Amino acid sequence: MKHKILEAYETIAYNYDNLIDHKPHNAYYDRPSTLALLGEVKDKDVLDAACGPGKYAEILLAQGARVTGFDLSPTMVQLAQKRNPEKGTFFIQDLSEPFIPIKTASFDKIVCALAMGYIENWDNTIQEFCRVLRPKGELVISTQHPFFDYQYYTSDQYFALENVSCVWNGFGKPIEMHTYRRPLQEYIIPIVNNGFYIDQLTEPKPVEAFKILDAKHYEELNDFPSFMGIKAIKR
Numbered sequence: 001m002k003h004k005i006l007e008a009y010e011t012i013a014y015n016y017d018n019l020i021d022h023k024p025h026n027a028y029y030d031r032p033s034t035l036a037l038l039g040e041v042k043d044k045d046v047l048d049a050a051c052g053p054g055k056y057a058e059i060l061l062a063q064g065a066r067v068t069g070f071d072l073s074p075t076m077v078q079l080a081q082k083r084n085p086e087k088g089t090f091f092i093q094d095l096s097e098p099f100i101p102i103k104t105a106s107f108d109k110i111v112c113a114l115a116m117g118y119i120e121n122w123d124n125t126i127q128e129f130c131r132v133l134r135p136k137g138e139l140v141i142s143t144q145h146p147f148f149d150y151q152y153y154t155s156d157q158y159f160a161l162e163n164v165s166c167v168w169n170g171f172g173k174p175i176e177m178h179t180y181r182r183p184l185q186e187y188i189i190p191i192v193n194n195g196f197y198i199d200q201l202t203e204p205k206p207v208e209a210f211k212i213l214d215a216k217h218y219e220e221l222n223d224f225p226s227f228m229g230i231k232a233i234k235r
């Protein structure tokens with residue numbers, strides 16, 4: 001499954017980078033709520049885990065953070081560095097493997113946006129997030145909403161961890177994207193069992209700019225969430 005996800009992101013990386021500034025689900029739905037959860041970052045060491053083409057990093061650097069980013073996709077890592085020339089540090093790293101290049105207790109905050117759905121077993125990743133955060137460090141995750149996924153993938157086994165896929169049409173030629181669908185408790189248990197307490201859980205709504213670009217999905221997202229945000233604090 002991982003190689004399919006990697007291949008998909010390698011295929012769409014340039015289009016993703018070209019669109020990310022204003023793609024409604026990212027720019028006007030995910031990012032406003034995730035950045036609000038992340039809060040003040042000036043003079044903080046922030047890890048952008050699964051950074052994609054470095055849009056979060058760009059915003060956080062502009063806000064005065066010191067940013068390190070990593071991603072599974074080599075092309076995404078190149079694009080992140082290109083977007084943030086001579087600023088930030090970006091390297092290839094799999095979320096589900098030990099973060100060997102990263103020292104223990106070296107970050108104040110971690111943002112992991114729209115990527116944990118690609119990880120089958122969250123325990124190892126959350127343990128690594130905990131290890132690289134300083135005491136009382138903050139972890140902010142945005143991810144698919146479990147109730148949305150349950151409906152969208154027409155599952156009839158709510159409690160199962162399922163390998164699901166759908167076709168993305170928004171980044172050039174249609175591409176099959178694989179992900180894991182899981183119940184709500186499988187978002188919470190790995191976080192609280194691996195060194196964190198949950199500070200906030202959010203169900204964002206799109207901001208007004210979304211409506212101008214895509215009125216249909218703006219209405220839908222106001223009626224039913226597609227993403228969920230979690231802010232966890234290292235105990």
Ligand SMILES: C[S@@+](CC[C@H](N)C(=O)[O-])C[C@H]1O[C@@H](n2cnc3c(N)ncnc32)[C@H](O)[C@@H]1O
Nearest residue numbers: 009050051052071072073094095113114115118
């Ligand atoms: C939807 S994009 C989000 C990118 C970025 N966080 C953002 O919100 O702009 C998901 C990213 O997760 C990365 N990814 C998928 N599986 C991964 C893994 N196992 N380890 C690290 N990154 C992964 C993909 O390459 C892709 O760049």
